[in-house]
Amino acid sequence: MITYIIRRLIGAVIMLVIVSIVTFAIFFLVPRLVGATPESMASRYAGRTATAETQHLIAQRLGFYDPMPVQYGRFVKGLVVGAEYDTGTSVEKCPAPCFGYSYLTQQPVWPDLVDRSRVTFSLGVGAAVIWVIAGVATGVISALRRRSFFDRAAMGIALAGVSMPVFFTGMISLVFFSYYLGWTVPGGTYVDFTVDPFQWAYSLILPWVTLAFLFAAGYARLTRAGMLETMNEDYIRTARAKGLPERTVVVKHGLRAALTPIVTIFGLDFGLLLGGAVLTESTFSLNGLGKYAIEAIVSNDLPKVMGVTLLTAVFVVIANLIVDLLYAVVDPRVRLA
Amino acid sequence: MRTRSGVAIAAIGTALALGLSACAGGGGNTPPGQSGGGSAGAVKEEFNAALGKVYNPSKAKGGIVKMAHEGTWDSLDPGNTYYGYSFNFARLYGRTLVMFKPAPGAEGNTLVPDLAESLGETSDGGKTWTYKLRKGVKFEDGTEITSKDIAYSVARSFDKQVLPKGPSYLNELLDWPKDYKGAFKEPDRDISSAIETPDDYTIIFKLKAAFGSFDYIVQMPMTMPVPKAKDTGTKYQEHVIASGPYMFDKNEIGKSFSLKRNPNWDPATDPNRPALPDGFEVQLNVNADDIDNRLISGDVHLAVTGLGLQQAARTRVLNDPVLKARTDNAKLQRLWYLSVIPDIEPLNNIECRKAVLWAVDRTSVQRAYGGPNGGDIATGMIPPSLGGYKEISTYATPGNKGDINKAKAALAACGQPNGFNADISYRSERPGEKAFAEAVQQSLAKVGIKLTLKPFPDGDYFTLYAGKPDYVKQNKLGLAVNGWGSDYPETFGFLQAIADSRTIRDSGNYNLSIKIPEVDQKIDQVKGEADVAARDALWAEINQRIMDEAVTVPGVYAKSILMRGKGLTNLYVSDSQQMYDYVGVGVQQ
Numbered sequence: 001m002i003t004y005i006i007r008r009l010i011g012a013v014i015m016l017v018i019v020s021i022v023t024f025a026i027f028f029l030v031p032r033l034v035g036a037t038p039e040s041m042a043s044r045y046a047g048r049t050a051t052a053e054t055q056h057l058i059a060q061r062l063g064f065y066d067p068m069p070v071q072y073g074r075f076v077k078g079l080v081v082g083a084e085y086d087t088g089t090s091v092e093k094c095p096a097p098c099f100g101y102s103y104l105t106q107q108p109v110w111p112d113l114v115d116r117s118r119v120t121f122s123l124g125v126g127a128a129v130i131w132v133i134a135g136v137a138t139g140v141i142s143a144l145r146r147r148s149f150f151d152r153a154a155m156g157i158a159l160a161g162v163s164m165p166v167f168f169t170g171m172i173s174l175v176f177f178s179y180y181l182g183w184t185v186p187g188g189t190y191v192d193f194t195v196d197p198f199q200w201a202y203s204l205i206l207p208w209v210t211l212a213f214l215f216a217a218g219y220a221r222l223t224r225a226g227m228l229e230t231m232n233e234d235y236i237r238t239a240r241a242k243g244l245p246e247r248t249v250v251v252k253h254g255l256r257a258a259l260t261p262i263v264t265i266f267g268l269d270f271g272l273l274l275g276g277a278v279l280t281e282s283t284f285s286l287n288g289l290g291k292y293a294i295e296a297i298v299s300n301d302l303p304k305v306m307g308v309t310l311l312t313a314v315f316v317v318i319a320n321l322i323v324d325l326l327y328a329v330v331d332p333r334v335r336l337a
Numbered sequence: 338m339r340t341r342s343g344v345a346i347a348a349i350g351t352a353l354a355l356g357l358s359a360c361a362g363g364g365g366n367t368p369p370g371q372s373g374g375g376s377a378g379a380v381k382e383e384f385n386a387a388l389g390k391v392y393n394p395s396k397a398k399g400g401i402v403k404m405a406h407e408g409t410w411d412s413l414d415p416g417n418t419y420y421g422y423s424f425n426f427a428r429l430y431g432r433t434l435v436m437f438k439p440a441p442g443a444e445g446n447t448l449v450p451d452l453a454e455s456l457g458e459t460s461d462g463g464k465t466w467t468y469k470l471r472k473g474v475k476f477e478d479g480t481e482i483t484s485k486d487i488a489y490s491v492a493r494s495f496d497k498q499v500l501p502k503g504p505s506y507l508n509e510l511l512d513w514p515k516d517y518k519g520a521f522k523e524p525d526r527d528i529s530s531a532i533e534t535p536d537d538y539t540i541i542f543k544l545k546a547a548f549g550s551f552d553y554i555v556q557m558p559m560t561m562p563v564p565k566a567k568d569t570g571t572k573y574q575e576h577v578i579a580s581g582p583y584m585f586d587k588n589e590i591g592k593s594f595s596l597k598r599n600p601n602w603d604p605a606t607d608p609n610r611p612a613l614p615d616g617f618e619v620q621l622n623v624n625a626d627d628i629d630n631r632l633i634s635g636d637v638h639l640a641v642t643g644l645g646l647q648q649a650a651r652t653r654v655l656n657d658p659v660l661k662a663r664t665d666n667a668k669l670q671r672l673w674y675l676s677v678i679p680d681i682e683p684l685n686n687i688e689c690r691k692a693v694l695w696a697v698d699r700t701s702v703q704r705a706y707g708g709p710n711g712g713d714i715a716t717g718m719i720p721p722s723l724g725g726y727k728e729i730s731t732y733a734t735p736g737n738k739g740d741i742n743k744a745k746a747a748l749a750a751c752g753q754p755n756g757f758n759a760d761i762s763y764r765s766e767r768p769g770e771k772a773f774a775e776a777v778q779q780s781l782a783k784v785g786i787k788l789t790l791k792p793f794p795d796g797d798y799f800t801l802y803a804g805k806p807d808y809v810k811q812n813k814l815g816l817a818v819n820g821w822g823s824d825y826p827e828t829f830g831f832l833q834a835i836a837d838s839r840t841i842r843d844s845g846n847y848n849l850s851i852k853i854p855e856v857d858q859k860i861d862q863v864k865g866e867a868d869v870a871a872r873d874a875l876w877a878e879i880n881q882r883i884m885d886e887a888v889t890v891p892g893v894y895a896k897s898i899l900m901r902g903k904g905l906t907n908l909y910v911s912d913s914q915q916m917y918d919y920v921g922v923g924v925q926q
Contacts, residue, residue, distance in 0.1 A: 031801070035808065040800040040844040046501045047419040049824070049834050052842045054497040054505055061498040088499035088521035088570025105409065106571040107590055171626065179634035186636050187627045188405070188620050285623040287592050295409060295622070300796055 012317040023309045027302045038064035045103045100303035109307040120288035124273040130212035139223025161217030170210045170283035188285035207284045226258030267323030271316035382662040387908045389442040395906035400924035402614045404641040407625040414574040415558035416494035417502045422642045425914045430579040431561035437913035439920040445911025463547035470538040475601040477579040483537035486562035492520035494559040512545045547865040553827045582612035593620045613923030638902030643916025645897025665899045667910045670720045671822035675890035676850035681815040688751035690887035696744035698780040699737040702892045705772030712893030717880045720894045723828045725876025744784045756785020759815035762803045765792035770818045804846040826913045828876045850888040
């Protein structure tokens with residue numbers, strides 16, 4: 001087991017290096033290949049009527065005149081040992097992992113990432129709890145009451161959930177529940193868990209439900225399909241023949257076997273979600289990693305792009321590692337090596 | 338296909354959302370739990386109620402004005418910001434030597450002294466400008482503001498490596514010492530060739546050459562005083578030391594900030610700012626459609642960027658009389674236009690360029706920007722509220738629909754009687770520009786000019802494509818959709834950057850079509866002219882000369898639909914800000 005984890009972690013580090021090189025190349029090398037100069041790249045971060053001299057000065061400060069490997073090396077060095085940043089009046093130490101300073105806001109990226117992660121994590125965890133419970137429960141009941149009114153209604157709603165994007169359901173629910181009924185807080189409201197757990201949950205309930213509605217639908221359909229298949233297996237009949245209570249048959253023998261694909265998909269979904277629920281955060285104006293990524297990409301703010309990309313990759317890797325470990329718990333036949 | 342479905346769903350969603358929010362806001366139901374601004378009371382709501390006059394006049398103090406921003410502020414540092422809304426807002430926490438009078442309409446376009454006792458005085462035709470400061474004006478920490486604080490703030494803003502985003506007018510106009518690097522890198526350098534402070538209440542600016550409208554430059558935030566001892570360079574934006582009626586309370590960069598009253602602001606030293614609310618709260622990075630919904634419901638008072646309603650809300654609001662009555666159709670000093678690049682064959686022939694100007698159906702261009710509410714049909718390069726504006730009839734056509742016969746005659750004179758092929762560029766993320774390009778494409782097709790649409794990403798439009806001379810020439814990009822807004826509400830601040838060919842550089846140009854030596858020469862004349870009427874006359878000549886050369890097709894003088902949140906008082910659109918004036922606004926408690 002330990003060897004397996006170490007091997008996976010080494011693989012993850014290699015993958016992160018590749019991700020960082022590719023991201024760096026997309027934002028730095030590709031523009032140069034299509035004719036961008038250090039000055040033209042610097043002009044993105046200057047005032048709109050910046051003179052050629054201003055562009056030159058900014059390019060100099062951002063190190064755009066250095067060869068590409070030197071620029072990349074500087075980024076990696078910042079991650080490993082930290083960096084120094086000249087504020088004009090003093091030199092500030094940016095401790096490792098230093099993802100650099102935003103070209104636009106001139107703020108260090110790492111504290112931003114940590115701060116934004118809290119919002120995204122809060123959003124993701126709450127929504128995941130709801131969608132897993134609601135989705136799996138609905139799927140199980142639908143499978144057990146196949147072709148019943150509940151089954152048809154639930155699957156119809158599930159289809160609607162999958163079909164309707166978050167910006168649709170989110171905007172509608174925001175206007176109705178927040179602005180019309182006044183039951184929930186307006187968009188852009190977030191209270192940290194450490195400040196007030198109740199207000200934290202209250203401020204996130206609408207985004208949670210909206211996001212969960214999207215995911216729960218898929219999980220319900222997946223669970224239903226898995227359960228239908230499993231409940232027709234011979235060993236289920238055997239379990240019933242042994243006289244086991246129906247609850248034990250369904251939960252311990254049926255659901256457990258049906259869970260493996262759900263755990264797999266959950267790992268991917270949750271990992272990606274922690275990298276930023278872009279649409280949900282944008283719709284509800286939550287300052288999480290997803291919004292941060294969009295801002296960074298739109299404004300070509302490379303340090304922010306690198307930071308959020310690598311962090312997302314880390315989340316995906318960790319989530320998948322946990323899922324792989326969970327396989328052994330869910331399905332005793334799986335042995336990690 | 339997926340994208341189209343997504344857009345359709347988004348549109349339906351937004352429409353439904355707006356419909357619901359109309360129930361919440363426009364229809365008169367007061368939803369529970371709203372924290373915005375309370376009821377608008379007995380105020381009569383009507384369309385354009387804040388244009389040219391004050392909506393809901395009041396002197397009542399108190400309350401908090403809530404604002405929302407769909408993106409991130411470029412910087413709260415007065416030396417590092419370059420957005421109109423930021424200039425407007427910064428006057429709440431900072432004071433400049435002179436400022437625009439907080440008043441509705443054209444009156445708001447006049448300059449009045451702020452930190453200075455009077456407007457700038459010059460004794461040598463505009464090369465040296467002297468300002469005497471009011472006494473007793475203090476920073477938020479109680480320290481008196483002196484001329485040295487202003488000199489320092491200008492000298493720090495010189496350093497574009499540290500503060501890259503602010504305007505560089507003072508870098509270029511003042512007679513700085515040779516190879517000066519700014520106050521951060523050379524704090525002890527003698528800068529008396531550019532700025533002198535003979536005493537604590539006098540500041541003298543020395544220019545390289547006469548510049549008649551210098552007062553317009555020093556109303557910009559880079560003359561807001563910065564105490565040297567409290568300056569933290571790039572981090573100063575985290576806590577700007579206030580000199581205006583409000584100071585920063587909380588400031589979470591990229592998220593939100595709030596202002597509260599500055600106890601050391603003395604109204605006796607400030608005749609311009611009523612300072613009605615007790616504070617301001619600004620939320621950043623709010624979904625743009627959500628801002629519109631919150632304006633409608635009353636959850637926020639103002640959209641701080643002043644860009645107006647989004648397309649989805651605009652249609653809905655303008656079709657609902659109750660909601661429309663809460664809006665103002667403000668004129669902007671912004672022009673949407675088409676550059677006709679004279680370097681590209683056959684547009685290097687003026688007759689071919691004239692054919693383009695004759696053929697374009699201006700009404701279709703107006704429709705591209707949302708019809709009459711989106712802007713007025715433009716006939717020249719100077720918007721109506723700026724000096725030197727006049728309607729130009731050089732290419733006037735019946736009903737502004739273009740004149741095919743004159744276009745064909747011009748094509749024949751150009752030696753291209755059957756038309757020609759050309760490319761037209763626009764920014765792909767901007768639906769208005771795409772519609773503009775398509776409208777031009779359809780108009781020109783009628784006379785045989787076949788245009789190929791060339792969309793480019795917004796972020797690289799000027800740096801890599803339509804603003805890069807090499808690219809334009811190599812790829813024979815003959816036409817480019819452009820837009821331009823004024824830096825400050827004076828014609829120099831609008832036209833110079835897009836009409837003076839000497840500003841053209843290797844990339845990042847906003848103009849590659851106006852390259853007329855006579856225009857450059859007249860711009861120099863304007864700079865040295867202190868008399869406003871004489872300056873305006875020169876601008877009018879420049880405007881006409883550009884049109885004679887047929888290097889641009891003016892599209893529309895832009896307008897926006899601004900929405901008043903609930904409970905606001907003393908609200909008006911000022912011609913100088915081209916949006917609601919944040920200095921004057923109040924709120925009912």
